[in-house]
Amino acid sequence: MEYRFPQRGWLVDFINKFGELGGFDKILNRFISSETKLTISVVIALLKPWGLCYEYLTQSTIEKYFARIIEFVPLFLNQLTENDFKVEVKTESKNDSLSAVIKWLRYLASRLPNSDRACRDLDELRLKMILRLLQTNSFSGKMNALNEVHKLLPSLTPIHRSTLNRSDDSEGLTPEKFIQWIQEHQILDIVLRDCLHQPQYVEKLERILRFMIKEQALSRNDLAKIWNASCGKHEAIEKNVHDLLAKLAWDFSPEQLEQLFDCFRESWTKASKKQREKLLELIRRLAEDDKEGLMANKVLELLWNISHDKLFPNEIIDQALAAHLKILDYSCLPEKEKTKLSWIDRMMEEVKQDQHVIISLKQMREICTQFSDHAYMHNMSRISYPLNRISLIDRLEDKHKITRVITENLCHYMENTRNCREETKKILPPEDYYPDGRFNHNQQINERLVFLKFILKEGRMNLCFDFTKMLWITLAEQPVYPSDREQCFRWFAEIIDEVGFDFKTGKDFFQNHFMKLEPHLLTDLGMNCFDRFFKSVNAQLNKFLPKRRSMRLI
Template structure:
């Protein structure tokens, strides 16, 4: 590649190669460029504007050979923009200025192609190429001079004509490239001083057109000084005055939206660097016409129905943003900025209602940007609407109803919806009424919509304030009463998720609310057993993940014991739940830090509440209810032989009532390393065996006592008394196979205790007699 050119891959060297031929025979290109410091303020710029163009005055058309070389260099894979003095770009621009001054540019057969395929492409590459950081400073300087030369070309065109149709769209596009403060060229030279341009300048002239207000500020503020100098030069050569005249001639109530954008966008892109008075004088009347035009556009003209993916592709949105950029720097025009921001929001809400799905997604994302920007201290752009005013306006436009009206079956939509809600919640912009709208939208909807709404609520719940959280839990409780089994299952999953996902110490209140609601929900006598179990399963999941959990688990164990004391219809699920909660404690302490074991925990509960005693009393109480029921309706129960078919209390069978109560008792004794004391042993023996109603209870009782004795769960001090006062006094006709097995277990235990039988090896089924005078041998014989 020739040196001395702006290239896509690397910075050019400071020499000119031989590949670029001479522009005219009598003008020889120097072998090296030698930039001299200008002795006066704008000497070199004046040379660009006046002296240098005289070399090209004899041209009546753009040189075709030079134009072909430029096109070839611009469209190579490794493109080249020849920006050095006397190279193709400078030469063609100088000839173009000559043609414009003569007014022959409109009749030139190459001029339109030069603008569209040459100059516009060249400036796009010069101002925005990624490889710019590798270019040498000399190239940056000549790019700057090329921009200044284009300003001359542009202003000369305006001096020649102010008719809008005489301006090729490329003029406005190149002007935007040149003035955009966000272009790579201006960002690359963001902090460079004017010294690098090898130019002298008058600080006072900068203050006429730019945001610099004092001479001292010029030397203190070096940020974007290169662009400030360009804007000052544009004003010095009459650019702003000509632009004002152009707009006065062409702007009216019928001006196209796209024309407003083309004419205003270049200056909006650098508005923060311009003096507010310049903006007002140059663009003020045009801005007012454009704002009025947008304000009076009806929904039909907005054509939101065809928005597909990017809202910024809409000329209405783009014009609103352009106008905002121009007015925000001027306090006198702030009210117009408010109107434009509200117009943008109106457009977003309209898209949310009528656009295809992709358009609605884009609208949600744009709405989130607007809200986030309004709520953030570090804004991406200035706002003239406070967050309070913004949310109040959105509420009057029924924002929440619009957001949740459709598309809730799409996870992508709900994901973006969450971001919008979260910003609103952060600013306390969600009311109780808004929560009602969100909650009610799932009514009688498809399962997918209900799940997505629940998922949205679960993600947002930690952002709700106390009032909203309390209201949400009230709504969930209300919904439970009138919901189907499927809906209740979904609701339980939501409550469980809230309790589990936000179970940390800092969000403990949500865990407490979830646990309390789940506890209340299962206390419904009309609920099927399966739904009660599901509610307690969710309750267990929350307690299982709670941090810290000991206090909460103990609280609900005590509530389970309360159910036992009240002998409520929820005794059985409460006992099952209590057992599961106790299993959360570790069986052994394997950690270095001392933690209470399961046995110690159960022993503590037993010591504090006398749980075993209360449980045995409850078993006896239940059996009394069974006897009373059978006595009242003997003919009904006489024909029922299977205990699984008998139901005396609530919705649990007779076998379940005994199995759950006695299994829990066995769990307490074994895992808690407790003994069944004499009063409780006697009470259970009498209730299950002596006063049994059906043979089922006796059989179950024999099996239970035999197992407890085998596992040494009965207090050794109670063994003799239980054996003599209960087992030996049981009428023999009440014994069945399990009864005899139970008798054998106790008889063996009593004789072992008195050292009359000896078991040689633990686990062997036979014993050795140590004494012929065995205890109660007459009963065995």
């Protein structure tokens, strides 16, 4: 801009006048003289003006006066004691003065002929000073070091190097050399050692890790170190590290992402209840912020696998399944409905294969409730509205014959239980018999019946005669435990009240099966069920006439 030209003119005049009055001689003498002690503050004061206006100094001036200073100052900085560093950190905590001195020296050195070696030595000195600051016990010192790294990273980009450094400076600091410095001096171990409870510190650390990821230099071992830095630590550290990983995960390679999920799986078994909640929160964040579905699908897979692990207690399984549902419901999946349907299909296949049946049924029921229960007009196009619950259950019935699958699965379970009881000759109470190691006998029956009632009720379907007969025979006529028959009575009574039977099924079943059950087997629940069937069938036959508030049998 035009206003800069007069300013530049004054600056040149000032520099020339300073030289005429012997100013450069006095600066050089102050550095090389042993009469008065040199301090960091003095070095900063003497070098700052010339580091900022190095472009206006002639090459001869730099060679005559500053070449020796460029050689002297690194020796001076290398001789600084630990106490000197502590004082420096305390007095110049916000100015990053040490790094500024080295930067100014490098600017001046870049004007010298054959300056590659000098610039390279100053780059190494800069890294050495950063390392010494990181190794101090002072939080300010560590922050100064990370701030200096932040200033250093942009200079490692090809564009920055080509514009600010000499084009022939092939020996200068490169991304490869910086990564090598990080690895050789175990910088990651140092920065992860403490201060992770400070959010601003972790924020600075994030920039370094992003650079390592960009350069494909973040190893499996490095990622493990980051994860382990939070394990068993204070809640603030755990939160900060989890936040850090949640941000970095979007830049991870598939291998790094897989390792992160391995860390999730490993920590899950060792974590306390509160730690598992924090872990689930992190896992959910990864999925819920996912706009493309890649992370969400990977998280869903992880949680589903956790729910199938036999080593985990039910409490962990329930937490994993709850997180699985929340991701399906609240995530930014581009095809959320399609994803839900694919998971329901997958769970149905597990039921058909008699694998993890109870978990699959419970999860399917919850996923189904995420679909709207509002019915749509028949003349509306399917494309114009999302799939509702009734349509979903119709789809499951058409594609999987879901009522048949659940009925046959329950009958198959009861048959296996009878066979097992006959073979072992060992009779355990139903509440103590865990055929799959996770859900007892009563739960095995109840969850299947609950799911079947849900499908019938929400799908507005009636159970056909054949399936009604199969359930009655396996539970009421051939129970393994008396409680099986009790569950059967309770379920049929609920079906009559909440779902109903078609006329022919209800009549045939009541006459040919219920009425033929031995009277002594009718408990209170049995009599209640009989009462409901009796009234339902006779009402359908118009044998009941309403009279005021009661029913009169004709």
